[in-house]
Amino acid sequence: MSIQELQEEIVDEFSMFDDWMQRYEYMIDLGKSLPLIDEKYKIDENIIKGCQSKVWVHAEMKNDKIEFTADSDAIITKGIIAILIRVFSGQHPKDIMDADTAFIDEIGLKEHLSPTRANGLVSMIKQLKMYAIAYQTQLN
Numbered sequence: 461m462s463i464q465e466l467q468e469e470i471v472d473e474f475s476m477f478d479d480w481m482q483r484y485e486y487m488i489d490l491g492k493s494l495p496l497i498d499e500k501y502k503i504d505e506n507i508i509k510g511c512q513s514k515v516w517v518h519a520e521m522k523n524d525k526i527e528f529t530a531d532s533d534a535i536i537t538k539g540i541i542a543i544l545i546r547v548f549s550g551q552h553p554k555d556i557m558d559a560d561t562a563f564i565d566e567i568g569l570k571e572h573l574s575p576t577r578a579n580g581l582v583s584m585i586k587q588l589k590m591y592a593i594a595y596q597t598q599l600n
Contacts (some may be wrong), residue, residue: 463555466547467563474567483567487539494542497529510583512576513537517584519591525550526595528588540569540581548588553599556592561585 461469477483497506501518508515513534519526528549532538547563548556564570564585570578 463547463551463559470543470547471563471566480568480572483572484536484539487543488535489539490542490546491532491535491538491540494531494538494545495529497531501529502531508580508583508587510586511537511580513580515541515580515584517541517587517591519588519595521595521598524599525552526556526591528591536577537580540573540577541584543569544584544588548592553592553596557589557596559589 473486474483477486497516497518502516506516506518508517511532513532515530515532515537517528517530519528521527526549528545530538530541530545532541548559551559564581570581573581
């Protein structure tokens with residue numbers, strides 16, 4: 461699936477819920493289904509700077525696509541990174557670099573997060589795109 465298709469799928473899923481409590485519960489469920497990062501990658505170098513809670517992200521190239529794994533010590537944050545991993549993992553670096561993340565605003569996520577969590581969300585997106593830039597440079 462393309463990044464755009466995955467984003468549309470997430471927007472559709474979130475639109476099924478009437479209120480934000482249901483959406484938070486859904487995000488928590490998404491976080492629980494996040495493939496676990498190998499413990500050896502839970503190191504300081506993999507922590508996303510700018511997040512209130514700890515978020516670890518590991519990236520590696522497989523067949524010219526980036527595979528991400530992640531974890532967080534906070535349940536809501538784990539749901540947020542799960543959404544981003546679902547969209548970006550298994551995609552080509554250039555597609556990740558060029559991806560628009562307007563779907564975040566479409567589902568209303570940023571406006572329903574505390575300012576520190578919203579900053580963390582921006583930091584997560586920035587870090588995933590930085591991995592894409594680094595891997596794209598290796599491909600060129």
